[in-house]
Amino acid sequence: MTNLATLLVHSAAVHEAHIAVRHDETTLTYQQLDEASARLATVLRDRGVRPGDAVSMTMPNVPLFPVVYYGILRAGGVVVPMNPLLRAREAAYLLRDSGARVAIVHPSCAGEVESAAAETGTACMVADSDTFHALLLAAQPMAGVVERAGDDTAVILYTSGTTGAPKGAQLTHRNLLTNTATTAESLLRLGPQDVLFGGLPLFHAFGQTCAMNTSVAAGATLTLLPRFDPGRALEVMHRDRVTVFLGVPTMYSALLHAERPAAHDTPRLRLRLAVSGGASLPVEVLHGFEKAFHTTVLEGYGLSETSPVAAFNHPDRRRKAGSIGTPVRGVEMRLVGDDGAPVEPGAVGEIAIRGENVMKGYFNNPDADALALRDGWFHTGDLARVDEDGCYFIVDRKKDLIIRGGYNVYPREIEEVLYGHPSVAECAVVGVPHPLHGEEVAAVVVLRPGEKATADDLRAYVRERVAAYKYPRIVTVAAELPKGPTGKILKRKLSVPVPPDHS
Numbered sequence: 135m136t137n138l139a140t141l142l143v144h145s146a147a148v149h150e151a152h153i154a155v156r157h158d159e160t161t162l163t164y165q166q167l168d169e170a171s172a173r174l175a176t177v178l179r180d181r182g183v184r185p186g187d188a189v190s191m192t193m194p195n196v197p198l199f200p201v202v203y204y205g206i207l208r209a210g211g212v213v214v215p216m217n218p219l220l221r222a223r224e225a226a227y228l229l230r231d232s233g234a235r236v237a238i239v240h241p242s243c244a245g246e247v248e249s250a251a252a253e254t255g256t257a258c259m260v261a262d263s264d265t266f267h268a269l270l271l272a273a274q275p276m277a278g279v280v281e282r283a284g285d286d287t288a289v290i291l292y293t294s295g296t297t298g299a300p301k302g303a304q305l306t307h308r309n310l311l312t313n314t315a316t317t318a319e320s321l322l323r324l325g326p327q328d329v330l331f332g333g334l335p336l337f338h339a340f341g342q343t344c345a346m347n348t349s350v351a352a353g354a355t356l357t358l359l360p361r362f363d364p365g366r367a368l369e370v371m372h373r374d375r376v377t378v379f380l381g382v383p384t385m386y387s388a389l390l391h392a393e394r395p396a397a398h399d400t401p402r403l404r405l406r407l408a409v410s411g412g413a414s415l416p417v418e419v420l421h422g423f424e425k426a427f428h429t430t431v432l433e434g435y436g437l438s439e440t441s442p443v444a445a446f447n448h449p450d451r452r453r454k455a456g457s458i459g460t461p462v463r464g465v466e467m468r469l470v471g472d473d474g475a476p477v478e479p480g481a482v483g484e485i486a487i488r489g490e491n492v493m494k495g496y497f498n499n500p501d502a503d504a505l506a507l508r509d510g511w512f513h514t515g516d517l518a519r520v521d522e523d524g525c526y527f528i529v530d531r532k533k534d535l536i537i538r539g540g541y542n543v544y545p546r547e548i549e550e551v552l553y554g555h556p557s558v559a560e561c562a563v564v565g566v567p568h569p570l571h572g573e574e575v576a577a578v579v580v581l582r583p584g585e586k587a588t589a590d591d592l593r594a595y596v597r598e599r600v601a602a603y604k605y606p607r608i609v610t611v612a613a614e615l616p617k618g619p620t621g622k623i624l625k626r627k628l629s630v631p632v633p634p635d636h637s
Contacts, residue, residue, distance in 0.1 A: 136284040136307045139207035141314065141351045142168055142200075143279060149326055149353035155197045156374060157358040162197050164353070167204070172275030174205030180273070181236055181257065185210030185280050188232045188290065190256075192216040192225070192247050192337075193240035194360040198261050199336045200346060202238050210280030211235075213289045214302075215337035217619050218243040225250035232290055232302060232497065284308035290497050291339055291438040302497035303439045312490045313441035314347040316463045321434070321446050322378060322407065324352035329404075331379045332358040333367055335619045339442035340411050345380050362621060364392035375404045379429075382412035384560065384621040386423050386431070391559055391582055405429045407449075411436060413622050414528050414546050416553035417456045433458055435528065439512055440465075441491040445526055456550075457525040458518075465489035467526065469518060474508055482519050482529050486511040517544070534625065536565035536573050541603045543575055545625075548606060551599050552577060557587035560615055562623050563606060566630055576608035576630045580615055587611075 145154070146168035154164045162170070183189060189211045191202045206213045214232045216225060218240065225247050229237060237258045239247040244260050251258035259266060282288070288307040292300040318324045322344075330349045334341030349356040357374040359367060362385060370376065381389075386408075408423065408431045420431050432449065435458035436442030445467060447459035461467045468476055469483030477483035492512045496502040506513055517529040529544045536543040545563035552561040560580040565573035579592055589609035597605040608630065616627040 136286075136311065137207060137210075137279045137282045138288045138307050138310050138314075138347070139171070139204045139279045141311070141347060142171060142204045145350055145353045152326060152353060153355045154350065155200055155332075155356050155358065157195070157197050157360070160197055162201075167197075167200060169275050170201045170270065171204040171208055172277075173270045173273040174201060175208035175276040175280075176273040177269050178206065178209045178211060178236065179276070181259075183209055183211050183235055185282065186212065186286070187236075188212045188214050188234045190214040190216050190229060190232065190234040190237045190247075191239070192218055192220070192237070192243055193261060194218050194242060195332055195336050195341075195358040196240065196262075196360060197358070198240065199358075200350070200356075202261060203336075203342075203346070204350075206238075207288060208276060208279045210282060212287050215289070215291065215342070216247070217335070217337055219619060220246060222246045222249040222253070226253045227299065228292055228302075229254040229256050231300075282307050284311075285494060287494070287497075289342075291342075293438055301499055301502050303493045304495055304497050305438075305441055305493055309441045309491055309493065310343065310347065312464055313443055314343055314351050317344055317443050318348040318351045320463055321432075321443070321448065322348060322409065323449060324348055324354050324378070326353040328352065328354040328377045329374055330354055330356050331367070331371060331376045331381070332356045333362045333370075333385065334380055334382070338620050339436070339438045340380070340382070340620065343442060344409065344411070362388075364388040368392065368394060371403060371405065377404050377406050379405055379408040381408070381410060382621045383410060383415045383419060384617060384623065386410060386415060386419050387560055390419060390422050390426055403427065403429075407432065409434060411442075412620050414456075414549075416550055418550075418553040420455055435459070435516075435526070436491075437514060439493045439506070439514075440487055441493070444487050444489075444491060452523075454521075454523075454525050457521075457527050459526070460524050461487075461489075462491075465491055468511075469520060470511075470513070474511075474513075480519065482517050484532055485514045485516045485518050485526070487514060488512065534564070536563075536575055538565070538568075538573050538575060538603055539571040543604050548575065548577065548596060548600065548604060551596050552579060552592065554599075555587065555592060555595050557581050557585035558592070559583075560623070562615055562625050562628055564625050564628055564630065566608065574608060575604065575606040576610070577606035578610045578612050578615060578628050578630060580612055 146164040150165040189206045287304045290302040432447040434446040447453045548563045559582040568574040616624045
C-alpha cells in the first residue's frame with residue numbers, strides 16, 4: 135500500500151502519547167492527530183469524496199492543518215493547499231482548475247473562499263466551527279487508509295503564477311514519500327527528540343515536506359507560528375526548545391537583526407541545525423547567523439515541482455558557503471543550454487533535474503508540460519554553475535538575468551556585494567528598461583535600524599567591487615521589500631523609480 139497518510143499511521147502506532155504538533159498552549163499527540171484525521175476521512179467519504187477526488191484546504195499554520203491534510207489523504211483524496219491570503223477571484227480559479235469537490239477553510243479566511251466556492255459550486259466546510267467539530271465527534275474513525283498507487287497524485291501545489299495563470303504541480307504519493315524519507319533520514323537526521331520550527335507556511339512545498347511531513351515521519355514535534363515575526367519566533371524557539379530551524383533568507387536576516395532580550399540569550403538555545411531554502415541565502419547573512427546563534431546553517435535547493443528538495447549541503451560532507459550543495463538521494467542534476475544540451479565544464483547553464491522527486495506533470499496543462507518536461511528532465515529556469523567537487527552554485531533565475539549593453543549581469547552577484555555593506559539589511563537587484571543599454575541595473579535596499587547610508591554611498595560601494603558594467607546606476611533606499619507568503623522577496627512587485635537621466 136502506498137499512501138502518504140501512512141506516515142502518520144505508523145508514527146501514531148509507535149509514538150502514541152508524544153506531542154506531534156504544538157501551537158502555543160494547544161497540543162495534539164500522535165494518537166489525537168491520527169484519530170482526528172481518521173474521523174475527518176469518514177466525514178469526507180460521507181460527503182461523497184472518492185479516491186482521486188480533489189479537496190482544497192485553506193488555513194494558516196494551526197494544528198488543524200495536519201488534521202485536514204492527512205484526513206484528505208487518508209480518504210484517498212488529493213490535497214489542494216491554498217494560500218490563506220488569496221482573494222475570492224484567485225481562490226475560484228484554483229477551485230475550478232483543480233475540480234475540487236470540497237473546500238475546507240479556516241474561519242480566519244472563510245469569507246473569500248466561501249464566495250469562491252459559491253461561484254464554482256464547490257461544497258464548503260468551515261473548519262474549527264461548532265458544526266465542524268460536531269461532525270468530527272459524530273464520525274467513526276476510518277480504519278486504516280485508502281489504498282493508492284505510488285504514481286497516483288497526492289497533492290496539487292499551485293505555483294505562484296509569475297508568468298500567466300498559476301499551474302498545478304501534481305506530486306505523487308511516491309514523490310512525497312521518498313523526498314520526505316530522504317530529508318528526514320539523510321539530511322536533517324531527525325528523531326523523536328527533535329522539535330522543528332513551523333514558521334514556514336504549510337501550504338507551501340518547503341514547509342509541507344521539510345517541516346510537517348518529515349516531523350511526522352520521524353515522530354518529532356512541530357511547533358507552529360502562524361505568522362512569522364522575529365520576536366515571536368525567538369520566544370517559540372526558547373519556550374519549546376527548538377532543535378531544527380527551517381526558514382527562508384528573509385527570516386534569517388530578520389532574526390539576525392532583531393533585538394534579543396537577555397531571556398532569549400542565544401547560547402541557551404538547543405538549536406543544533408538550521409536549514410535555508412526558497413531563495414539564495416547571502417553568504418554574509420549565513421555567517422552572521424551562525425556566529426550569533428551558535429549553530430550550523432545548511433543551504434538546500436528545490437521547487438514545488440520537485441517535492442521540493444533536489445540538492446543540499448549534506449551534513450556528512452564538506453559544506454561550501456553560497457552553494458546549494460549536491461543532488462540528494464534518488465536525484466540527478468545537470469546544467470543545460472537553451473538547446474537542452476549539457477553546457478561545457480565551468481559554464482553557466484540552466485538546472486535540469488530528474489529523479490524520484492520530480493512531479494508527474496502539471497494538472498491539465500500539456501503546454502506547460504511540454505516546456506518544462508523534456509526528454510525525462512525537468513527544466514527549472516534557474517541558472518547555476520558547478521565546481522570540480524560537483525557542488526552547485528545558483529547564479530540567478532533565467533528570467534531575472536539582466537543584459538546590459540550585451541553583457542550578462544546576474545542580480546545575485548550584486549546582491550551579495552550589497553549584503554557586505556554594514557548598513558544593508560535586505561536588498562534586491564533587478565533590470566529596468568534603458569533606451570541605450572537595453573537594460574539598466576537597479577537596486578532597492580532596506581537599511582538596518584539606525585543606519586544612514588545614502589544611495590550614492592551604496593552605489594560607490596558596489597562600483598569599487600565589480601566590473602564597470604555591473605554596478606547599479608539606480609539605487610533606491612526603501613522602508614521594506616515586498617514579500618510572498620514564505621517571506622521570499624517578490625522582485626516583480628518592486629517599485630523602482632527611474633530617473634530621467636540614468637545613463
